[in-house]
Amino acid sequence: MTASIITIGDELLIGQTIDTNSAWMAQQLNGMGIWVQRRVAVGDTREAILDALDAESATADIILITGGLGPTADDITKPTLWEYFGGEMVQHEPTLQRLMQLFESRGLPILQRNIDQALVPDSCTVLLNNWGLAPGMWFEKDGKVFVSMPGVPHEMKGIMQDHVIPRLQEQFQTKAVMHQTLLTSGMGESFVAEKLLQFEAKLPPHIKLAYLPSYGLLKLRLTALGEDKVSTAAELSLLFHEMKDLLAEIVVYDEDIPMGEVLGRLLKEKGKTVGTAESCTGGYIAHNITAVAGSSAYYTGSVVTYSNEMKMKMLGVSAATLEAHGAVSEETVREMVTGALKLLGTDYVIAVSGIMGPDGGSPEKPVGTVWVGAGSAEKMTVVKFRLMYDRERNIQMTAIYAMNELRKLL
Amino acid sequence: MTASIITIGDELLIGQTIDTNSAWMAQQLNGMGIWVQRRVAVGDTREAILDALDAESATADIILITGGLGPTADDITKPTLWEYFGGEMVQHEPTLQRLMQLFESRGLPILQRNIDQALVPDSCTVLLNNWGLAPGMWFEKDGKVFVSMPGVPHEMKGIMQDHVIPRLQEQFQTKAVMHQTLLTSGMGESFVAEKLLQFEAKLPPHIKLAYLPSYGLLKLRLTALGEDKVSTAAELSLLFHEMKDLLAEIVVYDEDIPMGEVLGRLLKEKGKTVGTAESCTGGYIAHNITAVAGSSAYYTGSVVTYSNEMKMKMLGVSAATLEAHGAVSEETVREMVTGALKLLGTDYVIAVSGIMGPDGGSPEKPVGTVWVGAGSAEKMTVVKFRLMYDRERNIQMTAIYAMNELRKLL
Incomplete structure (x- = not known):
């Protein structure tokens, strides 16, 4: 049993939008034992959509389609599917009801283009969208299943969970x-x-x-x-x-979860708490920790000390240390760990200071130099890394490395 | 002039990796006036790769290919391209030199599988990879250009900038x-x-x-x-x-830049500074601000006060306020703004407190309830939002809304 994913939208082809939908859909299909053989992104043009429908259905059993269902003129997925599968355009009453209620509850006037979102070809089974306006559409042709969904991630996910996954599970028996x-x-x-x-x-x-x-x-x-x-x-x-x-x-x-969650599980297991004192990562480590639901069990707060002044004021890093060794140094990071343990009152602290680029480097401390510390009242590890990427990646990698240092310590 | 992008790797089809390469490549091609007509992701199988090469070159002039060039057994892009374009496998001396130097400088033994990364079909022009080991390969066939690059984002970007973009610019004249x-x-x-x-x-x-x-x-x-x-x-x-x-x-x-950068430009223009006091966003607003290069001009530090205790200790939120109105309330957020202005000494502060889910909601304060404050010593805006997404999106949207409130205030 194989599937193809077709994503529709010029924004995918000019690089304005990163496609996160396909990865999520692929995970869901995989979980059901359906192998995704190809993913294709095409623009908002009739020919490109028709070609993709032909090409993908030639080899896949299930074709999931997202995008191009909005109320505006650039959205042409619905008329193109209508052309492909035939039938009459009819009003879908439950969608129209939902639409009217939604606009009424928000005190907004309803526009013809919104009402038109409740129009669907009668050649499809309509999948009610409980998270937005455009409904999903389930077509079958020559033994193949085609499902069209909006491109807005949470609407697509809602329709997948409410309708598509249960229906696929019912209809197919797979490896x-x-x-x-x-x-x-x-x-x-x-x-x-x-x-x-x-x-x-x-x-x-x-x-x-x-x-x-x-x-x-x-x-x-x-x-x-x-x-x-x-x-x-x-x-x-x-x-x-x-x-x-x-x-x-x-x-x-031994599980594919984010590093923040790895750390969270270990802390929870051991009944310990963690705080962070970040310079160059500017809050990104704290974000990784708090992105995990339930993180308040082991996390209470953090500081971002971007400037030297803040490092002194909030963490008690000494002016002499900053003067002698600079902000990006083993000594400063050690004092950041110690200061944050005191300020935050947590069992463990992660502290980082570095130069993420593109500017701010020097011959002795080039861009990418970063000191990472992890410690408790009893023990402390401070390690230097030299990263070679752009600012964004340098920040991400520093966060991963820093969390990993604490993981090792735990 | 049209292009297709082929990304190769099972990890793309099972949803383990989100494809950010395609968006970046599409932006670059667009900037040169080359229209990306399709993006296709296929698995690490010979047939899927050969089919994609045939299908995409039937309609596009330029085919950019990423992935499957690593040193391990699952990487089959190179042998498959060799089969497709013919020629003899030869050693690429500059790549071999780079490889030897790299392993030597790191004190690592060099393995046969690494040496093999310097093998290339002589039917291609080799594009030296200055950021990693596997070189890029430029093939031409029936007037079409095919370029194969590693899937690691910074290696692909390096090869695009060093070789592919200048060569395409030279070779094609476009709209x-x-x-x-x-x-x-x-x-x-x-x-x-x-x-x-x-x-x-x-x-x-x-x-x-x-x-x-x-x-x-x-x-x-x-x-x-x-x-x-x-x-x-x-x-x-x-x-x-x-x-x-x-x-x-x-x-x-009036430019497509992240909200953190919009804010940064306004602050720089006005010569003002900003700090943040975050509860539910756990450092994500600070991250958005510091993701911008040069943000130290208007940003010195932040606090994340996740627990009530931290809100009191670091920001001076009163126990009475927390008791009477709860942490997720207009009153608490007002005191967070005031406390952070004092603690951080910045011109402006953004503060947020809310319930991001999936747990922690109540009938009066359901999941998605969030109070956002932005203010200076002179003026303050505090607004309530009700978000309806999952934890991750709720955090992202809260950050966008909060930064937008400060933008309006500026």
């Missing part, structure tokens, strides 16, 4: 596809591959290993394809643990 | 494609469309208007296609300003 991912840090892809040479050679053909470098981490994903869920899961689990043992020294976590 | 984008906030897509009805109707066929809702903002993009850069730019500019005047009351900015 089990299972993934297990090991997060590692501290060894390059080639060296890990060398360590796994024998392991990889003996993998059965229905189990595949992929190396996924992700800033600061290397993810190792095992994918198994099997007839039976239980036996496939057991086989996968055995191999996964064998791989994990081979890489014991570099394992970060 | 000018120009975009101008207006950021707006505070009016729904349909209402804006109604306001622009006449404006849209009179747009010449070579100028297109697109509505791009982006959490908390609506972006309006005008795209012009013309023979001549100067006259096209002039025509676009006239229409853009006409549109801007029609929407004066909701205009946020």
Whole structure:
């Protein structure tokens, strides 16, 4: 059972929008044992959409389509699908009701172009959109399923969860596809591959290993394809643990979750709290920690001390230290950790100070130089990194490295 | 002149990786007047790659390919391109030199699989990778250009900037494609469309208007296609300003830049500084502000006060206020603004407190309730929002709304 994803919208082709929908949809389909064979992005033109429908349905069983369903003139997905599948345009009453109620409750006048959003070809099964206005549409043709959904992520997700996933589960019986991912840090892809040479050679053909470098981490994903869920899961689990043992020294976590969540789970387990004192990452580490639901169990607050003045005022870093060693130094980061432990009253603190670029570097401290500290009242690690990326990536990697230093300490 | 982008990698099809490369490449191609007609993601299989090469080169002039060039067994792009374009595998000396130097400087042993990364088919022009190991490869066939690059974003970007963009500019003469984008906030897509009805109707066929809702903002993009850069730019500019005047009351900015940068430019212009006191956004507003290079000109520091205790301790929010109104209240946010102005000594402060979900809501204060404050010693705005998304989006939207409140105040 295979699927293709078609995303429609000029904004995808000029690079104004990063497509996050496809990844989410692919995860959902995979979870049901449906393999996504291709993802295609096309512009808001009739020909491009028709071509994509033909090309993808030639090889895939299920074609998920997002985008181009808005109320404005550039949105032409609906008329194009109407042309492709035929039928009459009819009013979808539940959508019209929802629409009227929504506009009324907001005290807004309803426009013809909004009313038109409730029009659908009668060749489709309508999937009510509980999160927005444009409904989803489920078509079938020559044994293939086509589903059109809005491009707004939370509307697409709502329609997938409310309608598409249950319907696909009902309609198709498929093989089990299972993934297990090991997060590692501290060894390059080639060296890990060398360590796994024998392991990889003996993998059965229905189990595949992929190396996924992700800033600061290397993810190792095992994918198994099997007839039976239980036996496939057991086989996968055995191999996964064998791989994990081979890489014991570099394992970060045995699940593909963000580093903030890895840290959160460890802190929760140990009943400890954490705070941050950030300079160059400007709040990004705190954001990574608080992005996790329930983080208030181990997180109470943070400071961002961007200027030297703030480092002195809020964290008690000494003027002499800043004078002698500069803000980007082991000494300053040590005092930031100590000061933040006192100020925030947490069990652990992560502190960072560095130069993220593009400006601010010097021959002794080039752009990308960063000091990372993690510590408690009892112990402290301070490590220097030299990053080589742009500002955005430097900030992201510093955050990952810093959280990983605390993870090691825990 | 049209292009297609092919991204290769199973991680794209199972949703493990969000494809940010395509958007960046599309922006670069657009800037040169090359229209991206399709983007396709395929898995690490020979057949899928060969099919995509055939299908995309049937309609596009330029085919940019990323991914599948790593040193591990799952990377099969190079052998597949070799099969497609023919030739002999040869050692690329400059890449081998770079590789040896790199491993030597890091004190790492060099492995056969790394040496093999310097092998390339002699049917291509090699594009030296100054940011990693796998070189780029430029092929030509039947008048079409095919370029293969690694999938690691900074390596791809490096090869694009060092080689691909200059070569494409040299080889092709194209029409000018120009975009101008207006950021707006505070009016729904349909209402804006109604306001622009006449404006849209009179747009010449070579100028297109697109509505791009982006959490908390609506972006309006005008795209012009013309023979001549100067006259096209002039025509676009006239229409853009006409549109801007029609929407004066909701205009946020007349360039497609992140809200943190909009704010930064305004602060710099006025010579003012800003700090933040964040509860529910957990450092994300500070991150948005400091993601902008040069933000130290108007930003010195922040606090994240996640717990009530921190709100009292760091910002001096009174226990009585928290007791009477709760942390998510107008009163608390007012005291957070006042306390942070004092603590941080900045001209302006943004403060937020809310419930981002999925838990923590109550009948009176459901998930998504958030109070946003922006103020100086002289004036203060405090506004309540009710968001309806998941935790991640609620945090992002709160940050956008909060920065927009300060923007209005400025």
